[in-house]
Amino acid sequence: MATRNRTVVYRRHRDAVKSVRAPLFSSASGSGGPVIEMASLLGSNRSSYAPLSTEDPGPSSRDAFTVGLPPSWVDDSEQVAANIQRARAKMAELVKAHAKALMPSFEDGKEDQHLIEALTQEITDILRRSEKRLQKLSASGSAEDSNVRKNVQRSLATDLQNLSVDLRRKQSTYLKRLQQQKEGPDGVDLEMNLNGNKSRLEDDEFSDVGFNEQQTVKIKKGQQEREREINQVVQSVNELAQIMKDLSVLVIDQGTIVDRIDYNIQTVAVSVDEGLKQLQKAERTQKKGGMVRCATVLVIMCFIMLVLLILKEILF
Amino acid sequence: MVLVSAVRDYINRMLQDISGMKVLILDSHTVSVVSVGNSQSELLQKEVFLVELVDSISKSKESMSHLKAVYFLRPTSENIQHLRRQLASPRFGEYHLFFSNILKDTQIHNLADSDEQEVVQQIQEFYADFVAIDPYHFTLNMPSNHIYMLPAVVDTSNLPHFCDRVVDGIASIFLALKRRPIIRYQRTSDIAKRIAQETAVKAVYQQESGLFDFRRMEVSPLLLVIDRRDDPVAPLLNQWTYQAMVHELIGIQDNKVDLRNIGKLPKDQQEVVLSSEQDAFFKANMYENFGDIGKNIKRLVDEFQQISKSNQSIQTIEDMAKFVDNYPEYRKMHGNVSKHVTLVIEMSKIVEERKLMLVSQTEQELACNGGQVAAFEAVTNLLNNESISDIDRLLLVMLYALRYEKESPVQLMQLFNKLASWSAKYKPGLVQFVLKQAGVDKRTGDLFGNRDLLNIARNMARGLKGVENVYTQHQPLLFQTMESISKERLRDVDYPYVGNHFQQGRPQEVVIFIVGGTTYEESRSVALQNASNSGIRFILGGSVVLNSKRFLKDLEEAQRMARSSMAVV
Numbered sequence: 001m002a003t004r005n006r007t008v009v010y011r012r013h014r015d016a017v018k019s020v021r022a023p024l025f026s027s028a029s030g031s032g033g034p035v036i037e038m039a040s041l042l043g044s045n046r047s048s049y050a051p052l053s054t055e056d057p058g059p060s061s062r063d064a065f066t067v068g069l070p071p072s073w074v075d076d077s078e079q080v081a082a083n084i085q086r087a088r089a090k091m092a093e094l095v096k097a098h099a100k101a102l103m104p105s106f107e108d109g110k111e112d113q114h115l116i117e118a119l120t121q122e123i124t125d126i127l128r129r130s131e132k133r134l135q136k137l138s139a140s141g142s143a144e145d146s147n148v149r150k151n152v153q154r155s156l157a158t159d160l161q162n163l164s165v166d167l168r169r170k171q172s173t174y175l176k177r178l179q180q181q182k183e184g185p186d187g188v189d190l191e192m193n194l195n196g197n198k199s200r201l202e203d204d205e206f207s208d209v210g211f212n213e214q215q216t217v218k219i220k221k222g223q224q225e226r227e228r229e230i231n232q233v234v235q236s237v238n239e240l241a242q243i244m245k246d247l248s249v250l251v252i253d254q255g256t257i258v259d260r261i262d263y264n265i266q267t268v269a270v271s272v273d274e275g276l277k278q279l280q281k282a283e284r285t286q287k288k289g290g291m292v293r294c295a296t297v298l299v300i301m302c303f304i305m306l307v308l309l310i311l312k313e314i315l316f
Numbered sequence: 317m318v319l320v321s322a323v324r325d326y327i328n329r330m331l332q333d334i335s336g337m338k339v340l341i342l343d344s345h346t347v348s349v350v351s352v353g354n355s356q357s358e359l360l361q362k363e364v365f366l367v368e369l370v371d372s373i374s375k376s377k378e379s380m381s382h383l384k385a386v387y388f389l390r391p392t393s394e395n396i397q398h399l400r401r402q403l404a405s406p407r408f409g410e411y412h413l414f415f416s417n418i419l420k421d422t423q424i425h426n427l428a429d430s431d432e433q434e435v436v437q438q439i440q441e442f443y444a445d446f447v448a449i450d451p452y453h454f455t456l457n458m459p460s461n462h463i464y465m466l467p468a469v470v471d472t473s474n475l476p477h478f479c480d481r482v483v484d485g486i487a488s489i490f491l492a493l494k495r496r497p498i499i500r501y502q503r504t505s506d507i508a509k510r511i512a513q514e515t516a517v518k519a520v521y522q523q524e525s526g527l528f529d530f531r532r533m534e535v536s537p538l539l540l541v542i543d544r545r546d547d548p549v550a551p552l553l554n555q556w557t558y559q560a561m562v563h564e565l566i567g568i569q570d571n572k573v574d575l576r577n578i579g580k581l582p583k584d585q586q587e588v589v590l591s592s593e594q595d596a597f598f599k600a601n602m603y604e605n606f607g608d609i610g611k612n613i614k615r616l617v618d619e620f621q622q623i624s625k626s627n628q629s630i631q632t633i634e635d636m637a638k639f640v641d642n643y644p645e646y647r648k649m650h651g652n653v654s655k656h657v658t659l660v661i662e663m664s665k666i667v668e669e670r671k672l673m674l675v676s677q678t679e680q681e682l683a684c685n686g687g688q689v690a691a692f693e694a695v696t697n698l699l700n701n702e703s704i705s706d707i708d709r710l711l712l713v714m715l716y717a718l719r720y721e722k723e724s725p726v727q728l729m730q731l732f733n734k735l736a737s738w739s740a741k742y743k744p745g746l747v748q749f750v751l752k753q754a755g756v757d758k759r760t761g762d763l764f765g766n767r768d769l770l771n772i773a774r775n776m777a778r779g780l781k782g783v784e785n786v787y788t789q790h791q792p793l794l795f796q797t798m799e800s801i802s803k804e805r806l807r808d809v810d811y812p813y814v815g816n817h818f819q820q821g822r823p824q825e826v827v828i829f830i831v832g833g834t835t836y837e838e839s840r841s842v843a844l845q846n847a848s849n850s851g852i853r854f855i856l857g858g859s860v861v862l863n864s865k866r867f868l869k870d871l872e873e874a875q876r877m878a879r880s881s882m883a884v885v
Binding site: 001002003004005006007009010013014017018021070071074145147148151152154155158161165168169172237240241256257258259260261262263264265 | 322325326329337339347348350351354355356357359360361363364365366367368369378380381382383418419421424425427428429431432434436437438439440441442443491492493494527530570572584587588589636640641644651
């Protein structure tokens with residue numbers, strides 16, 4: 001694809017125009033040399049501020065372009081973006097912890113579990129806090145850049161939603177693998193149990209029951225542990241689902257009319273027009289309002305009564 | 317892929333080097349250019365948090381200096397004026413200006429004059445001056461399209477604007493593709509000749525030839541400029557393939573369909589997007605005929621019902637987790653299925669109301685084969701049928717007139733009278749205007765296959781063999797043109813070259829520009845030809861995308877202007 005850069009031509013002409021303009025100012029203000037120098041200095045460094053020109057505010061006030069501070073909601077949005085980055089880093093750590101916990105080990109694996117729980121909790125917290133702050137974003141700020149705010153909100157909401165989906169998916173795969181692992185050893189035990197049953201069927205029946213009881217207790221304890229873990233994961237799944245539901249309101253559906261640039265420009269124009277019409281209508285109804293008419297009538301009546309009173313006094 | 321990806325690449329390049337929060341400012345033409353290629357969510361990812369039109373943004377005074385402004389405009393004088401005013405009192409921190417076509421030096425000087433605060437960081441020309449609606453189909457969305465029908469003596473002021481805009485659009489296509497073309501045009505059309513010559517002079521060979529100095533390939537691409545009036549039948553016919561049918565019955569603008577006037581629909585179905593880039597079902601079905609679409613949609617709905625049924629039975633935690641996982645995709649599929657079902661339902665209603673199956677059968681007979689007597693009878697019967705709408709009657713008589721212009725004028729007169737008696741709105745004058753513009757004397761191509769013996773024989777063979785589908789038997793004249801180009805049989809007599817540059821061998825890329833507008837039937841032809849891997853890549857473009865309503869409107873406007881100018885003279 002061909003493109004052509006015209007900036008050089010443009011800059012050359014701009015500088016030429018400026019050098020034509022500066023002498024005009026200098027002749028107008030009458031200070032001569034120093035002003036021309038100052039003007040050209042200001043011309044070359046646009047980003048530097050007005051403080052260069054302490055004298056002769058005439059031409060410099062035209063050139064000085066103070067870069068204003070961005071509104072406060074920009075800080076909020078930047079914080080949310082930073083939170084998202086942190087959450088991403090923590091998710092990478094979580095993946096590593098999951099992998100480590102799934103590896104067969106001789107230890108109990110309790111610390112791994114704690115680590116995983118702690119990480120998951122942290123990430124969910126970050127996501128929830130960011131989501132709350134995002135919701136607050138729409139409340140503050142002026143009306144003019146409300147569109148900008150809304151779009152920033154949308155973009156961050158999409159990122160948050162993707163993160164929470166990612167987290168949930170990782171959790172569910174971990175849980176599935178955990179279940180498979182736990183069932184693995186139990187499955188082997190059950191098999192041995194069955195074999196043991198068959199071989200002991202001819203023997204004492206009591207000892208079978210006893211053996212079964214021992215196995216049952218062990219199975220029950222394993223089941224309880226698993227249940228606890230599953231419950232925890234389920235809880236975090238629920239929390240995340242809640243976050244996703246809230247966020248999905250903010251996120252755009254891709255491929256629909258709402259995702260079209262021209263549609264969004266149109267709706268802005270339409271709503272601005274509508275707002276103007278509503279304002280005008282409100283103004284008119286207020287002017288025509290019964291209150292005003294009532295008040296005028298009463299005031300007139302007061303005057304008439306006053307006049308009558310005075311007349312009464314005079315005549316009688 | 318070619319055109320859409322070119323536009324997307326331009327936009328991406330514009331935005332990628334500028335960091336921080338941006339606002340994108342477009343004008344009413346570039347908004348279409350950008351909207352068909354990029355979506356709002358893609359812009360958001362590139363930190364473009366506001367998109368505005370250049371004329372509305374000048375109304376506000378609030379300063380947003382934490383934003384950087386990226387302007388993408390056409391280099392017209394109004395846009396330059398807007399820019400000058402905005403540069404004089406800048407609202408944004410930085411200004412990056414991109415223009416969709418070649419800037420004149422005076423325009424650059426004017427901008428430099430107004431830029432006292434030196435907020436402009438760069439000015440570049442990015443040649444995306446066309447609307448890439450499909451991979452091989454572009455349009456220029458020109459407002460006063462009817463001007464091409466008027467001879468130069470009638471309308472002296474608007475014709476240069478029209479030609480300039482077309483030339484700019486064509487030049488930007490070749491700049492985007494980085495090619496310098498050989499240009500041929502249709503001899504019998506004055507406006508095609510003018511546009512071809514102006515393109516050669518202004519853009520390709522003389523004025524900006526430095527810009528077009530690309531690496532020379534062995535075979536240069538071909539630009540063929542032809543006139544809509546050489547094939548007036550294509551826009552008049554009813555269509556039965558998905559994309560063309562939607563445009564004919566409802567109307568597609570920049571890949572958007574507006575259903576608000578059609579009926580009572582839920583809010584999210586009132587305006588829908590039909591884009592082959594974003595919708596896989598549409599991409600697979602856009603060239604299929606109505607019957608097959610019905611089958612495919614039924615299959616889509618069945619799949620969707622399966623999925624939603626499994627979503628209903630949520631019993632375990634795992635099911636719930638899976639549901640939450642798949643919810644975004646489920647929602648997207650739901651939206652897509654509703655969209656296609658709604659479209660097909662509305663179109664079926666219209667087909668039923670206007671008895672289009674009956675009408676279209678006769679139309680296809682008129683366009684493709686059949687004898688004059690049978691045609692006359694069929695048209696008369698339909699004219700007498702009360703449930704046919706006025707516009708369909710007019711279209712039938714027009715098609716008959718175009719086909720049997722010279723054979724039996726008496727019967728033609730009878731049809732005119734019958735038409736006039738039915739509706740005062742559509743006077744037969746319009747049919748006569750069409751004959752004057754696009755009659756058999758004015759046409760170059762063999763529209764009805766009855767000029768040379770080979771074509772007549774081919775038609776007879778086709779008639780004997782029978783057709784697969786009566787409703788889609790018509791093939792636009794463009795198909796024959798493309799075949800001629802492929803076989804290097806495009807006659808120099810009919811389609812001369814501009815200048816002294818001649819084609820050596822078969823071109824590998826051909827851009828066909830139809831002055832007056834293209835139709836979706838023709839773009840389907842082009843897409844199918846490209847898919848057949850013949851070694852040539854065809855690209856089709858026009859000043860607008862026509863359907864029968866738009867074509868009739870252009871005819872009426874042109875007729876009105878011709879009459880008023882004659883009254884003056």
